[in-house]
Every structure is written in C-alpha cells, then in structure tokens.
Amino acid sequence: MALKIEVITIGDEILSGNIVDTNFAWIGDQLWSRGYDLFWHTTVADDSERIREALLFAAQRSQVVLVTGGLGPTTDDITLRSAAEAFGVAYEHSETAFHIVKRFFEKTGREMSPNNRLQAFLPQGGEVMENDVGTAPGCHFHFQKTDFFFMPGVPQEMKPQVQNTVIPFLQKQSPSQFCYRFFRCYGLPEAQFDQKLRQVEALQKIPGLRLAYRVSFPEIFIKISSNEPGQAEARVVQAAQIIQEQIGAYIYAEGDNPIEKVVGQLLRERKQTLALAESCTGGFVSDKITDVSGSSEYFERGIVTYSNRSKIELLGVSEELIAKHGAVSAEVALAMAAGIQKVSGTDYGIGITGIAGPTGATADKPLGTVHIALAYPGGVKERKFQFFRDRHWFKVFTTHAALHILRRKILGLGKD
Amino acid sequence: MALKIEVITIGDEILSGNIVDTNFAWIGDQLWSRGYDLFWHTTVADDSERIREALLFAAQRSQVVLVTGGLGPTTDDITLRSAAEAFGVAYEHSETAFHIVKRFFEKTGREMSPNNRLQAFLPQGGEVMENDVGTAPGCHFHFQKTDFFFMPGVPQEMKPQVQNTVIPFLQKQSPSQFCYRFFRCYGLPEAQFDQKLRQVEALQKIPGLRLAYRVSFPEIFIKISSNEPGQAEARVVQAAQIIQEQIGAYIYAEGDNPIEKVVGQLLRERKQTLALAESCTGGFVSDKITDVSGSSEYFERGIVTYSNRSKIELLGVSEELIAKHGAVSAEVALAMAAGIQKVSGTDYGIGITGIAGPTGATADKPLGTVHIALAYPGGVKERKFQFFRDRHWFKVFTTHAALHILRRKILGLGKD
Numbered sequence: 001m002a003l004k005i006e007v008i009t010i011g012d013e014i015l016s017g018n019i020v021d022t023n024f025a026w027i028g029d030q031l032w033s034r035g036y037d038l039f040w041h042t043t044v045a046d047d048s049e050r051i052r053e054a055l056l057f058a059a060q061r062s063q064v065v066l067v068t069g070g071l072g073p074t075t076d077d078i079t080l081r082s083a084a085e086a087f088g089v090a091y092e093h094s095e096t097a098f099h100i101v102k103r104f105f106e107k108t109g110r111e112m113s114p115n116n117r118l119q120a121f122l123p124q125g126g127e128v129m130e131n132d133v134g135t136a137p138g139c140h141f142h143f144q145k146t147d148f149f150f151m152p153g154v155p156q157e158m159k160p161q162v163q164n165t166v167i168p169f170l171q172k173q174s175p176s177q178f179c180y181r182f183f184r185c186y187g188l189p190e191a192q193f194d195q196k197l198r199q200v201e202a203l204q205k206i207p208g209l210r211l212a213y214r215v216s217f218p219e220i221f222i223k224i225s226s227n228e229p230g231q232a233e234a235r236v237v238q239a240a241q242i243i244q245e246q247i248g249a250y251i252y253a254e255g256d257n258p259i260e261k262v263v264g265q266l267l268r269e270r271k272q273t274l275a276l277a278e279s280c281t282g283g284f285v286s287d288k289i290t291d292v293s294g295s296s297e298y299f300e301r302g303i304v305t306y307s308n309r310s311k312i313e314l315l316g317v318s319e320e321l322i323a324k325h326g327a328v329s330a331e332v333a334l335a336m337a338a339g340i341q342k343v344s345g346t347d348y349g350i351g352i353t354g355i356a357g358p359t360g361a362t363a364d365k366p367l368g369t370v371h372i373a374l375a376y377p378g379g380v381k382e383r384k385f386q387f388f389r390d391r392h393w394f395k396v397f398t399t400h401a402a403l404h405i406l407r408r409k410i411l412g413l414g415k416d
Numbered sequence: 417m418a419l420k421i422e423v424i425t426i427g428d429e430i431l432s433g434n435i436v437d438t439n440f441a442w443i444g445d446q447l448w449s450r451g452y453d454l455f456w457h458t459t460v461a462d463d464s465e466r467i468r469e470a471l472l473f474a475a476q477r478s479q480v481v482l483v484t485g486g487l488g489p490t491t492d493d494i495t496l497r498s499a500a501e502a503f504g505v506a507y508e509h510s511e512t513a514f515h516i517v518k519r520f521f522e523k524t525g526r527e528m529s530p531n532n533r534l535q536a537f538l539p540q541g542g543e544v545m546e547n548d549v550g551t552a553p554g555c556h557f558h559f560q561k562t563d564f565f566f567m568p569g570v571p572q573e574m575k576p577q578v579q580n581t582v583i584p585f586l587q588k589q590s591p592s593q594f595c596y597r598f599f600r601c602y603g604l605p606e607a608q609f610d611q612k613l614r615q616v617e618a619l620q621k622i623p624g625l626r627l628a629y630r631v632s633f634p635e636i637f638i639k640i641s642s643n644e645p646g647q648a649e650a651r652v653v654q655a656a657q658i659i660q661e662q663i664g665a666y667i668y669a670e671g672d673n674p675i676e677k678v679v680g681q682l683l684r685e686r687k688q689t690l691a692l693a694e695s696c697t698g699g700f701v702s703d704k705i706t707d708v709s710g711s712s713e714y715f716e717r718g719i720v721t722y723s724n725r726s727k728i729e730l731l732g733v734s735e736e737l738i739a740k741h742g743a744v745s746a747e748v749a750l751a752m753a754a755g756i757q758k759v760s761g762t763d764y765g766i767g768i769t770g771i772a773g774p775t776g777a778t779a780d781k782p783l784g785t786v787h788i789a790l791a792y793p794g795g796v797k798e799r800k801f802q803f804f805r806d807r808h809w810f811k812v813f814t815t816h817a818a819l820h821i822l823r824r825k826i827l828g829l830g831k832d
Contacts, residue, residue, distance in 0.1 A: 015454040017445025018630040018639075020438055024459075029433025038431040039466065043440075043457035050455065057473075214434040223434075276720075282706025283699030286720045290698025291807060293774055301726035304692075304702045304718035306711070310760065314717070314730070344726065358709055391707060 003174045005031065006040040006062040008054050010069035010079050011153055014043050023068050023155055030162060032212070035178040035227035036170055046070055051082035059146045064173070066166060069153035071136035073115035080139060080150060084123035087143045094120055096128045100137040126150075129165050133157050140165065179232035180225040181240050184257065185250040186404055190220050196246055197222075203242045206235050217393070218400050219259075252407060259403045260288045266410045267298035267348075274406070275344035276302040277315050277336040279327070280354040280370060284395040285402055300344045305336070315339030315351075326365070328353050330382045333371035337382075341375035348409075349375040350402055354385075356394045368394060372402045376409050419590045421447065422456040422478040424470050426485035426495050427569055430459050439484050439571055446578060448628070451594040451643035452586055462486055467498035475562045480589070482582060485569035487552040489531035495566060496555060500539035503559045510536055512544040516553040542566075545581050549573050556581065595648035596641040597656050600673065601666040602820055606636050612662055619658045622651050633809070634816050635675075668823060675819045676704045682826045683714035683764075690822070691760035692718040693731050693752040695743070696770040696786060700811040701818055716760045721752070731755030731767075742781070744769050746798045749787035753798075757791035764825075765791040766818055770801075772810045784810060788818045792825050 007027055013019045021043065028038050040062065044050040051070070058065045070079030084091035098120035105112040122128065122139050129138030129149070134157035139150040149166050151158045185193060190213050197203055197211070208228040214221040222243065226235035244251065253262045267274060276285050276299075286302030289295055305311040308322055317335040325331040336351025354370025361367040368388025374381055383405065387397040408414070423443055429435045437459065444454050456478065460466040467486070474481045486495030500507035514536035521528040538544065538555050545554030545565070550573035555566040565582050567574045601609060606629045613619055613627070624644040630637040638659065642651035660667065669678045683690060692701050692715075702718030705711055721727040724738055733751040741747040752767025770786025777783040784804025790797055799821065803813035824830070 009457075013628075014441075015444050015457060016448040016628060017441045017443065018448075018628055020436060020441040022436055025430075025433045025436040027433065028431050032432040032434075037461075039461055039463075041425075041431060041459035045453075045455055047455075212429075212432060212434055214429075278699075281703075282711075283694075283702030283718050283720065286699025287697075287703050287811070290720070290722065290772075291811075293772075293807060295698075296722050300723050301730070302699050302720035302722070303730075304699065304706070304720075306706065306718070307716050310717035313759075314719075343729075356706075356709075391709060395703070395707075 003036060003064055003170065004062045005036055005038055005064045005066070005170070006042070006058055007038060008058060008065060008067045009041070009043040009153075010046060010051060010054075010067065011043075012045050012076070014069075015045055023153065023158055026155070026159065027066060027068075027162060030167070031170075032210075033180050033223070033225065034167060034170070035176045035210075035225060036174070046076045046078060048078055048082040048085065051079060052086040055083055055086045055148070058148075059143055063146055064166075064170065065146055065148045066162070067148060067150045068158055071119065071138070071150060071152045072154075073113065073119055073135065077118075080122055080126075083139075083141065083148070083150065087123055087141065090124040091121055092124050094122045094126070094128060094137075097122055097137040097139075100128065100131055101135050104131070104135050129161050131157055132160065138165070140169075176227035177229060177232045178225065178227045179236040180223070181236055182255050183222045183224075183240075183243065183251045184253045184255075184259075185220045185222060185247065186218065186252055186259070186400065187250045188220070188247075190215050193220055193222065193247060193250070197243065200242055200246055203239060203246075206239050207231075209235055209239050211239070218397050252404070259400060259407065261292050263403050263407050263410070264289070264292045264295055264298060266407065268294070270410070272348065272410070273298050273300050273344075273346040274348045274350070275300045275340045275346040277311075277340035277349065277351045278302065278304050279306065279311070279336070279352060280356040281352050281395050281398050281402075282306070282356075285350065285352065285399045288399055288403070300346045301340075303340060311336065315343065328355055328365055328369060328371065330371050330373070330384060333373035334375075334380055334382050337373035337375040338380050341380075347377050348406060350406065351375070352398060352402060354394075354398065356391045357388065358391075370394070370398050370401075372398065372405060374402075374405055374409055381409075419452060419480055419586065420478045421452055421454055421480045421482070421586070422458070422474055423454060424474060424481060424483045425457070425459040425569075426462060426467060426470075426483065427459075428461045428492070430485075431461055439569065439574055442571070442575065443482060443484075443578060446583070447586075448626075449596050449639070449641065450583060450586070451592045451626075451641060452590070462492045462494060464494055464498040464501065467495060468502040471499055471502045471564070474564075475559055479562055480582075480586065481562055481564045482578070483564060483566045484574055487535065487554070487566065487568045489529065489535055489551065493534075496538055496542075499555075499557065499564070499566065503539055503557065506540040507537055508540050510538045510542070510544060510553075513538055513553040513555075516544065516547055517551050520547070520551050545577050547573055548576065554581070556585075592643035593645060593648045594641065594643045595652040596639070597652055598671050599638040599640075599656075599659065599667045600669045600671075600675075601636045601638060601663065602634065602668055602675070602816065603666045604636070604663075606631050609636055609638065609663060609666070613659065616658055616662055619655060619662075622655050623647075625651055625655050627655070634813050668820065675816060675823065677708050679819050679823050679826070680705070680708045680711055680714060682823065684710070686826070688764065688826070689714050689716050689760075689762040690764045690766070691716045691756045691762040693727075693756035693765065693767045694718065694720050695722065695727070695752070695768060696772040697768050697811050697814050697818075698722070698772075701766065701768065701815045704815055704819070716762045717756075719756060727752065731759065744771055744781055744785060744787065746787050746789070746800060749789035750796055750798050753789035753791040754796050757796075763793055764822060766822065767791070768814060768818060770810070770814065772807045773804065774807075786810070786814050786817075788814065788821060790818075790821055790825055797825075
C-alpha cells in the first residue's frame, strides 16, 4: 500500500503571485523519482486559522505531510505556533533548536537579533531537523497517525532537509528498491513519443513500470522508474532497452546533461574547437555554450553580427552576396559559418541568420525563417527552419537546432 | 467584505514535478493587481475522487473557485465529468460548447478526432466560456453559494478566460475602483527597501494601501495598489509620490519595462548606438539587448572574446597589457570597451571581463571578480564587482550591473 503523502505551502507571497512555488515542483520530482507519489497539495496564507485548518485536513487524509514556509524570524512566520495550536500542545523553547540557530550566527559572524530566538520555538514533543545553511531548524512532529515535517521556504535550506531527513524517513516507512532513468530527447513532440511507446506491447507489459514525460521545449524528457520489489533494476534495464530500440535516434543524453554540455564534452574529447557567428539569436547560442564550466577549452569566440557592416568586416561576408540574396539567406549563413571558422581558426564554425520578428518579415521570408549553417573540417552545410512563437522562443528553438546539428556532425550521424 | 476566492489546479504532471505550476502564480498576480486576494490553493491529481473532494471542500469555504486543468481530449481529462458527479447533475453534450470546438478545427484546418467531441460535454446547467485559441471551452457553474470557473491548463487558453470572463465577474460581484502601480528598482536588497519604506509614517498612514515586493534578482519590484472606494487613484498617487521621494534613486522604470528595454529606448531617442565586448558573460548581455524588438536600430555588434587571441585580434587589446595585468583586470576591461567602441564606430562600448568560475580564481582575483568598463562619447570608465553564486547568477548580476551603468551614463546621472 502506497504511502499517502501531501505538501502544504505556506505564504502570502505565493498566493499573491509574487513568487512561483518552485519548491513544490522540486519536492514532487524528488519523491516521484524515488517511487513515491504526492496526492494533494495545498497553499495557504500566513494566517493562523488557515494554517490550522490545512494541517488538520491533512492529518485526516495523509500519512506524511511536508510543510514549507513560515519558519523565518519575522512576525509573519507563524507556522510552528499555529501547528502547536492545531495539535493541542505547548509552543516552547527548544535547546537543540536554539543551538542550531546560535551556531549559524557564530559561523557566519552575524549578530543574532531577538527575533531569531523565536526560531528556536517548537511544538512540544517535536523533533528538531538539522539546518546547516540557514537560521531555521526544521521540525518533525508526529500527530495522531500522521508525520509532519516543517521546513523553511528558502529552497537551499529546505532541500537538504528533504534529502537528509524526509526521504530516509519515507524509505524506512515504505522501503523500496527503487531504480530510475532519465532520457533527454529531441526531434519529436511529446504526443509522438507517447504514441510510439504506447504501441510497444512489451513496454506496456513490464509490471509496475512508471513512465512519464517532462516537456522542456523543444526537448522532451522521458523518465522511467520501477519499485518492483527485488526487480526494480531489471525492469528499468528492460524498459530502457526497448526505449532505445524504439526512439534511440531521438535520445541524445541521459540524466543531467543538457545539449550544450553534451556538445562541449564531444569537442573536449576530440580536442576540437568551435566559434559562432550569430545574427538573429543575438548571443543566445554563445550564452548557452558558455554556461558550461570549462567551455573556454573549446569555445574560441562568438560574434553577434547584428549589422550588415559587422558581417562584412568581421566575417568576410561579401557585400554583393548580401545585396544579391539578402542578409537572411542560405548563402549568407554559409558565408558566415565559413567566415567565422576561418577567422577564428577553429574546427567548427556556426553561422545563423534569420527573422526573429515581430518586424522584418517579407512574403517569401516569413517571420521565424532561420538559416543555420555549419562549417566543419572538410565542408559546410546549411538547413532552413521556420520557428515562430515570439523572440524568446525563436532564440530557444534556433539554438537547440544549431547545437543538435553540431552534435550529429561531430558524431558522424549523417543527415538530420 | 472581501470575496473569498480560491484556485484548484488539477493534474498529475504538476504533483510529480514534471511541470511547474506557473498558471497559479499568474492568476494570483492578476487578482492581486486588481485588489482581490486568493486565500487557498489546492493541487490534486487527475483522479475523480480527489477532484470531487477538492471541489466540495472549496464550495464550503469559498465564493469563487478558479479550476484549471483536465479539460483536454485525453482519457486523463476528467475534470468536468467529476464536477458533474460532485454537483449531482448530469454530464451532457452542449451545442454551444460543440460549436466552439468545431470552429477551432475549421479555423486551423485540422481534423477533429472523436475524443475532441468529449470536450463539448459539460455539467448540466453550466455556462460555456469562450476559447478563441484552443479546443477546450471553459465552463462557469454556479453550485449552492459558489461560482466555479473551469478552465484549460494550457496557459494561452486559460489566460484570456480569466481576463475576459472571471475578472469581469469578480468586478461585478465586488466592484472596486482599483488603482495600481508597479515600480522596478535596482541597487538595494528587498529588506532595505522594506526598512526604508516602513519608517515613512506618511506611507503607513494611507488608508487601505497595499504594498508588496516581488524579487527578481537582482531587481526588486514594488507593487502598490488601493481599492479605497472613490479614493483609489488619489491614494496610489500619494503613495507613489512618497516612494519616489524616498527611493526614487533606485527606481529605473515603471510597469513592463525591463532594463534592456529602458536602455534601448534611451539609445533610440538619442539616435545613439552600442556595441559589446563580453568575456565571462559569454553573450548573455547581447542576448538581453537583442530580446528587445527593434534593437538592430541601436545595437551594432557584440563580440564574445573567450580567448586572449580574440581579444587581441578583434578588439586591439595589446598582448603586453594582458601579460602585465592578466585578462581579468581593469586595464583589459577598459581596453576592451575602448576597442569595441572604436572598431564598431558606436557611441557606447561595453567591455566585460571576469571569473565566472568555478575554476580560474586566484588569491587576489577570487571567484566572481568582474570588471565592467564603459566607453562613452568623450571617455571611458570602469567598475569592479564581486558577484558569486554560480555561473548563471554571475552572468545575470553582471549583465544587470552593466546595463544600469550604461543607463546612468546616458542619463548623466553621475556616479553610481
């Protein structure tokens, strides 16, 4: 029988839309990835009556409740006091909690304010949860049949408490030999991956296999997991093999390896180098490439040639070529790619030119037209795409297309 | 008496952390900005029992309930069927709803699947809500003392329904002469703005003034509003004046005008131009600048000089200067700014060099050291900063610092 687990988020700033509640998504993902399901989530304001109501509802229906927010030093932070009222116990000073608060101030050399002393108050009988990175100790409280875990709303304080206290607790309550894999795919929409995989009977038949999609445009991530007792790893290995057979051509990495890291790793391994000539993406491709630590080993330079003059001066694109075909053309993209490869002396050169909009479109070059060219050792190639939603998404889609073209060329994967 | 309004989000993909629920934050912000408060939010899975439970709880405590998700054409989409069960009415075909579904397919030239016909089913007595941009009509249902608005989870379909149906409904129920302003600030942390404004008695005394902070590192947005009958505008004008007096030096814009747009507007008005030479920010500044439509009018080029060679070749920075001071130095930043200004022939040139980490730091140049130089008509200046959290945040903080330095120089605001 699966554990019933829910989350309560406390905070006016969440309800008024001033902050997006990414804590909750992170917790959901952490639990899912280990075979546990969240079945309910509530957000309430920093209001004692609401907090008590939410806690007591949760106690009726859930075995484990993760509560985030309202443990800070300000007068709005009333979560634990409200909890003590809801649970009918005293709200009292804890020496262990006070030690954690004090230790934080000693470590950081900051001065403790009288308000911070309140952070050492807990519902009587509560167990203190460690906090190495902030002032708010967490609190584990067992009420009737339910275990409550109260944690700070600050993500970097909450996350270690979930990982070091809550998850070990869940694993003790409901042990699972959990196995999990995460595939990063590019090239088809979610619905088409789903359709392809649904048709595979062998995959549908794997007992207890959990499969989910996460969309991060234009990429689709496929998560598979199993907590089949004694069989989890075998199930996941079997499923992974089927998935590779069916959609392997679209999988470019596993786990925490975005395309810019994958490409960087390929270049590093081959001791090859890259330079970029971007127009309509305005530096977005360079930005992605340099998000990877150590990218200076293979990224030589990037040029954002927003004017025709800069294309001519910096890349050696001829004025006649631009006049003849227009700045947004296959010819100019190819000249940009070859030009940046030549002037920078790198193995690969990428040239991108297009119409990011919302202005600049013509009848034969509609909004979202983009030419991506790649100069590689021994040649140069070009592809035309049509991407449009808005400027931001245009940049995102174009950048992914360019990096995937580069990856396939480095790996000699032929036509894309 | 304020309306009691809550939101219910329906969807497994939210509970498993596969999608961050940004709909909810958007709704919270829309309501807050018009003087309405959300007081409760629930997320439940695509499970009929949970959905019915959530709806009935909501009916007990709230007057208006916004429900998002589960109106699609798949078998998981059971929101309206579950609602009909919860409300004890039939779940039946609606001609009006069917018309909306059909019209969408006719307009887009796509073929309607049998599943899409199900999207025309509503709880009996429900009122259809328009949907111009997708297949799912929404549904307004009045149950006992509560008005439920069922809307699709797809943001671009949900948003017009909130704006065109829900908000007018709220304004009819609880009319408010609402007035609202939004200040974009840079240069101090939230706590310091809060402290400064709390001390101002005149501001605290304005009846019914609502003041909130939204943090978007490194910027702080201050939202003020009032729904004081007959006085809303006067209250907000009075508050805005006080805020301008107290912290005007930190306010760079109002409303939906990020710094890259503000700077672009200033350049455009003056018919001035800009070019960038970035090292550690890797194209992030160019990317921001070119996020603004029309930026090609004032943005001439950007160069990402990740190698020393590219600094020397493209910006004319001397090899000796780099050897003497190191690539990360005030001297090199100044030479980059002057170099890019010269080669591109622009009015302004920005040069940025620093240590984005996690490697590359030394004892006298710790992680996060960054030099930002600005060449302007008649001179060149430089400032050193220390920004560190990780590569991404380093880029974000550095980019904001650079754009704010540029803004102050264009406006002649003197030392920053």
